[in-house]
Amino acid sequence: MSTVEEVVAQDPVVARPPRLLARMMRQPQAKLGMVLTLVVMFLALAGPLLTPWLTGHTSTEFTGRPFTDIGIFGTDNLGRDVFSRFLDGGLRLIVYAALATALGMVVGVAVGMTAAYSGGRVDALIMRGNDVLLALPQLVFALLAITVLGPQGWVLVVVIGITHAPRIARVTRSATAAVITEDYIRASEMYAVPKWKILLTEVLPNITGPLMVELGLRMTYSIGFVAALSFLGLGMQPPTADWGLMINESRIALVVQPWGVLLPVAAIAVLTVGTNLLTDSLARASADMNVGNKK
Amino acid sequence: MTTNTMDHDSVASALCATDVRVQTDAGVEILHGVSFTLQPGRILALVGESGSGKTTAGLACMGHFRQGLAKGTGTVHLGDGEMGNILELPAAQLRGLRGKTISYVPQDPALSLNPSMRIGEQITETLRVHRVGATDAERRLRVTEVLAEVGLANDPAYQRRYPHQLSGGQQQRVGIAMAFACRPSVIVLDEPTTGLDVTTQAVVLRTIDELAARHQVAGLYITHDLAVVAEIADEVAVMLEGDIVEHGATDQVLFAPQHSYTRRLLAAVPDLAGKRRVGQVEAITGEQPLIVPGPHGIPDSTSTTPLVDDAKLLPGTMPRTTPADTAAETTPLLRLRDLSLSYGQHKVLDGIDFQLREGESMMLLGESGSGKTTLSRCVAGLNDAYTGSIELFGEQLATGTRSRSSEDRRRIQYVFQSPFSSLNPRRTIAESVGVPLQMSGINDKHRRRMLVLEALDQVRLGERFMDRRPGDLSGGERQRAAIARALVNAPSLLVCDEITSALDVSVQASILDLLRTLQTDHNMSMLFVTHNIALARHISQRLAVLQKGKIVDFGTTDDVLNNPQHSYTQELLANVPAFD
Numbered sequence: 089m090s091t092v093e094e095v096v097a098q099d100p101v102v103a104r105p106p107r108l109l110a111r112m113m114r115q116p117q118a119k120l121g122m123v124l125t126l127v128v129m130f131l132a133l134a135g136p137l138l139t140p141w142l143t144g145h146t147s148t149e150f151t152g153r154p155f156t157d158i159g160i161f162g163t164d165n166l167g168r169d170v171f172s173r174f175l176d177g178g179l180r181l182i183v184y185a186a187l188a189t190a191l192g193m194v195v196g197v198a199v200g201m202t203a204a205y206s207g208g209r210v211d212a213l214i215m216r217g218n219d220v221l222l223a224l225p226q227l228v229f230a231l232l233a234i235t236v237l238g239p240q241g242w243v244l245v246v247v248i249g250i251t252h253a254p255r256i257a258r259v260t261r262s263a264t265a266a267v268i269t270e271d272y273i274r275a276s277e278m279y280a281v282p283k284w285k286i287l288l289t290e291v292l293p294n295i296t297g298p299l300m301v302e303l304g305l306r307m308t309y310s311i312g313f314v315a316a317l318s319f320l321g322l323g324m325q326p327p328t329a330d331w332g333l334m335i336n337e338s339r340i341a342l343v344v345q346p347w348g349v350l351l352p353v354a355a356i357a358v359l360t361v362g363t364n365l366l367t368d369s370l371a372r373a374s375a376d377m378n379v380g381n382k383k
Numbered sequence: 384m385t386t387n388t389m390d391h392d393s394v395a396s397a398l399c400a401t402d403v404r405v406q407t408d409a410g411v412e413i414l415h416g417v418s419f420t421l422q423p424g425r426i427l428a429l430v431g432e433s434g435s436g437k438t439t440a441g442l443a444c445m446g447h448f449r450q451g452l453a454k455g456t457g458t459v460h461l462g463d464g465e466m467g468n469i470l471e472l473p474a475a476q477l478r479g480l481r482g483k484t485i486s487y488v489p490q491d492p493a494l495s496l497n498p499s500m501r502i503g504e505q506i507t508e509t510l511r512v513h514r515v516g517a518t519d520a521e522r523r524l525r526v527t528e529v530l531a532e533v534g535l536a537n538d539p540a541y542q543r544r545y546p547h548q549l550s551g552g553q554q555q556r557v558g559i560a561m562a563f564a565c566r567p568s569v570i571v572l573d574e575p576t577t578g579l580d581v582t583t584q585a586v587v588l589r590t591i592d593e594l595a596a597r598h599q600v601a602g603l604y605i606t607h608d609l610a611v612v613a614e615i616a617d618e619v620a621v622m623l624e625g626d627i628v629e630h631g632a633t634d635q636v637l638f639a640p641q642h643s644y645t646r647r648l649l650a651a652v653p654d655l656a657g658k659r660r661v662g663q664v665e666a667i668t669g670e671q672p673l674i675v676p677g678p679h680g681i682p683d684s685t686s687t688t689p690l691v692d693d694a695k696l697l698p699g700t701m702p703r704t705t706p707a708d709t710a711a712e713t714t715p716l717l718r719l720r721d722l723s724l725s726y727g728q729h730k731v732l733d734g735i736d737f738q739l740r741e742g743e744s745m746m747l748l749g750e751s752g753s754g755k756t757t758l759s760r761c762v763a764g765l766n767d768a769y770t771g772s773i774e775l776f777g778e779q780l781a782t783g784t785r786s787r788s789s790e791d792r793r794r795i796q797y798v799f800q801s802p803f804s805s806l807n808p809r810r811t812i813a814e815s816v817g818v819p820l821q822m823s824g825i826n827d828k829h830r831r832r833m834l835v836l837e838a839l840d841q842v843r844l845g846e847r848f849m850d851r852r853p854g855d856l857s858g859g860e861r862q863r864a865a866i867a868r869a870l871v872n873a874p875s876l877l878v879c880d881e882i883t884s885a886l887d888v889s890v891q892a893s894i895l896d897l898l899r900t901l902q903t904d905h906n907m908s909m910l911f912v913t914h915n916i917a918l919a920r921h922i923s924q925r926l927a928v929l930q931k932g933k934i935v936d937f938g939t940t941d942d943v944l945n946n947p948q949h950s951y952t953q954e955l956l957a958n959v960p961a962f963d
Contacts, residue, residue, distance in 0.1 A: 271805035278765055278797055279822045280785050293809035
C-alpha cells in the first residue's frame with residue numbers, strides 16, 4: 089500500500105486539461121461566458137474588500153432614511169447603502185454554492201462509479217436508493233432540513249450538496265458504464281490493481297468530459313438555489329448582506345428604489361448565463377474530443 | 384478472365400472514375416487523383432492497408448464523402464455517361480441513384496440492417512423507394528427471388544425474421560440481397576467478409592461472384608485481404624496513401640507484382656503452407672524443439688526423452704541445438720484438466736484438457752463462439768467462473784486473478800485483442816506498461832522506468848514512446864505497447880487473444896516476427912488464440928482446434944494441417960482462401 093500516494097500524485101485526475109480547455113476556449117460563446125463569469129466573480133470576491141474604502145460605508149451601517157437616493161444606488165428598507173450591501177453580498181453566495189457543488193460532486197461521483205463498477209445487486213441497491221432521493225423535490229427537502237437544523241451555512245452547503253448527489257450519481261454511473269467495458273479496465277483487474285485505484289486512475293480520467301459538464305450545470309443550480317433559499321428567508325440571515333436576501337428586502341419598494349432588486353438580480357442572472365455558456369461550450373469541447381478518441 | 388465479358392456489353396464500362404481527388408476539410412489531400420473503370424460482370428478489388436484511402440475512393444464512386452471530407456474533384460461517369468458527373472450531382476438525384484444504379488454493401492451487416500424491421504420488409508422498402516415493381520405483390524416476388532439468389536430461405540416465415548434472428552453470415556447475405564434487389568449496374572462492397580469466419584466467408588464470396596456474373600453487375604470490392612482478392616477479383620488496384628500504385632489483372636498483380644509496395648504487401652500475407660516467410664525472422668514451426676505430444680489430454684510424464692528435433696523441420700532449416708535443461712523438464716508449464724464453463728444451460732467450454740511445455744507455442748483455433756476467448760481468459764484468470772483445474776508448473780492456480788499469488792500473476796500474461804481498447808487513453812505508455820511492475824511491488828520509480836524502457840526496447844518502440852499517449856500511436860504501435868506491458872515482468876506464458884485481427888497484414892507480420900523472436904530468446908511459452916488458420920505455420924508448434932467448447936483436433940501443427948482428423952478441421956482447411 090506504500091504505492092498509493094505515489095500513484096495519486098503521478099496521475100492527476102484531469103489528465104489532459106490544457107487540450108480540453110483550449111478547445112473550449114476556441115468557441116466565441118465560451119469567451120463571452122468567461123468574461124461574464126469573471127466580472128461577477130470579481131465583484132463578489134473583491135467586493136467585501138472594497139466596501140468601506142470605495143463606498144464609504146460598511147454593508148450594515150445605516151446611512152440615512154429608507155429608500156432614498158443617498159449614495160450611488162440609494163438606500164434599502166432600513167436605510168443601508170445598497171451599493172455597499174451589493175458588493176458585500178456575493179461572496180457568501182458563491183462560496184456556499186461552490187462548496188455545495190463540490191460536496192455533491194464528490195459524493196455523487198463516488199456513489200455513481202461504485203454502483204457502475206460493482207454491478208449486480210450492489211448497483212441495483214445504490215441506484216434504487218438514489219431513485220428514492222430523486223423522488224423528493226429538492227426544495228422541499230432543503231426546507232425540511234433547514235427548518236429542523238436551523239439556517240446555518242454548513243446546513244445550506246450540506247443540504248444542497250446532498251440533493252445534488254443523486255443527480256450527479258446518475259450521470260456518473262452511465263458515463264462509467266461505458267468505460268468499464270473497455271479492455272484496459274480488464275487489464276488492470278488482471279494485474280489485481282485495487283478496485284478503488286482502478287476507479288481513481290483508470291475510470292475517473294476517462295469520464296471527466298461529462299463530469300465537467302455536470303459540474304458546471306450543478307454550479308449554476310447551486311447559485312440559484314442558495315439565492316432562492318436566502319430569498320425565502322432560509323439561507324443567509326439578516327443583517328448579513330446577501331444578494332438573495334437583498335432581493336427579498338428591497339422588493340417591497342421596487343418602484344421607489346429599484347436598484348436594491350435590480351443589482352443582485354442582474355448579478356445572479358449574469359453569473360448564471362456566464363456559467364451556462366461555459367458549461368455548454370465545455371460540453372461541446374468534450375464531446376468533440378470523445379469523437380476524436382474513438383477512431 | 385476476359386472471356387466472360389464478351390457478352391453484349393464488352394466495350395462499355397459500367398463506371399468510369401477519372402482523376403478523383405478528395406481533401407479533408409482542413410485541406411489535406413487524402414486521395415491524389417485516382418482513376419479506374421469498372422466493367423459489367425467483372426470485379427475490381429481495391430486493396431490497401433488502413434488509411435490508404437480505399438474506402439474513400441469507393442464511396443466517392445457513389446458521390447458520398449464521409450464527415451470531415453470536402454467534396455471531391457474529378458469525374459465519375461456511369462455507363463454511357465448520360466447522368467453526367469456523379470460528383471457534381473445534387474443530393475436529390477444522388478439519392479435516386481444510390482441503391483438503384485449503384486448499391487453498397489457495408490462492412491458490418493449487424494450495423495447496417497435496421498434491427499427493428501423484418502428482413503423481407505427491409506428489402507421491400509428499398510424497392511418501394513426506388514419504385515421498382517408496380518405493385519407490392521410484384522415487389523414481394525422480387526424479394527423472394529433475391530433471397531433465393533443469395534442462398535437464403537425465402538419462405539414468408541423467413542422473411543418475417545428480424546436481423547438478430549440471423550447469423551452474421553446470413554445478415555451479410557441479406558445485405559447483399561438488398562444491394563442486388565434493384566438490379567444495380569454497379570455495386571460497391573466495403574470489406575463485406577471481414578467479420579465472418581472462413582467457412583461463411585467462402586459462401587458469401589461465392590454468392591457475390593455468381594450474382595455479379597449472372598446480372599452483369601460491375602463490382603468494386605474494397606478489402607485488405609489479398610487472399611480474398613485472389614478468390615473473387617478479376618482485376619486488382621493496389622492503393623498506397625491515396626494513390627493507386629499498381630493496377631492490373633489479378634493473376635498479374637498477385638503473382639508478378641511490379642511495384643515494391645505490392646511485393647511487400649504480398650510477402651506479409653501468412654500462408655497455410657508456411658512457405659512464405661512472414662517478417663524478418665524464420666517461422667518457428669520447425670525451428671524450435673518440439674515435444675512429443677502425449678495422447679490427447681493424458682499427461683505424458685512417463686516419457687523420458689520428450690524431444691524430436693528432426694521430425695518437423697521445414698526444408699532448409701537447421702535443427703536447433705536443444706538446451707539440456709529443457710530435456711530434463713518433465714512437468715508441463717501449463718496443464719488444463721477438465722476445464723468447463725457454462726452460462727445457464729449454455730456450455731461455453733466443455734471439458735478442455737491439454738498441456739503446454741516450456742518454450743512451446745500453441746495455437747488455439749476456432750471461429751467466433753467456439754469459446755476460445757473464454758478459454759484464454761480462464762487461463763489468464765480474467766474469467767473465474769470455470770470448473771476444473773488449471774495448473775502452472777504442477778501447482779493448481781486459483782480461479783480469479785485477485786486470488787492468485789502475485790508470482791502466478793507475473794507468470795501468466797495476457798494480451799488483449801483490440802489495441803484500441805486495451806490501453807487507457809489518458810495514461811502515458813510508460814504508465815500503462817509500468818502497472819504490472821507496480822503491482823508486483825517494484826516501487827522505485829527509476830527502476831520501474833528502466834524496466835519499462837527495456838520492455839519497450841524488446842518490442843522495438845524505444846524511449847520516445849514512453850511519454851506519449853495511446854491516441855498518438857498507430858494500431859500496430861499500440862499493440863506493441865500492449866505486448867510490452869505483458870513482457871515487462873518476464874512471464875513464462877504469454878496468452879495472445881487474436882492480437883493481430885485488428886491490424887493490417889504488414890503490421891501483423893511484424894508482430895508475428897516480434898513474438899517469434901521473443902519466444903526463442905526468452906524460452907517463453909505462448910498460447911496464441913486466433914480464427915485465422917493461415918497463421919498456424921507461422922507462429923505455432925502445436926495446434927488445437929476448438930469447436931463449440933470442445934477440442935476437436937489436437938496435435939503438432941503439421942500433423943493437424945496435413946492430416947486433419949475431424950470433419951470441422953477439414954472443412955476449415957478447405958475454405959481457407961489462398962492465392963497460390
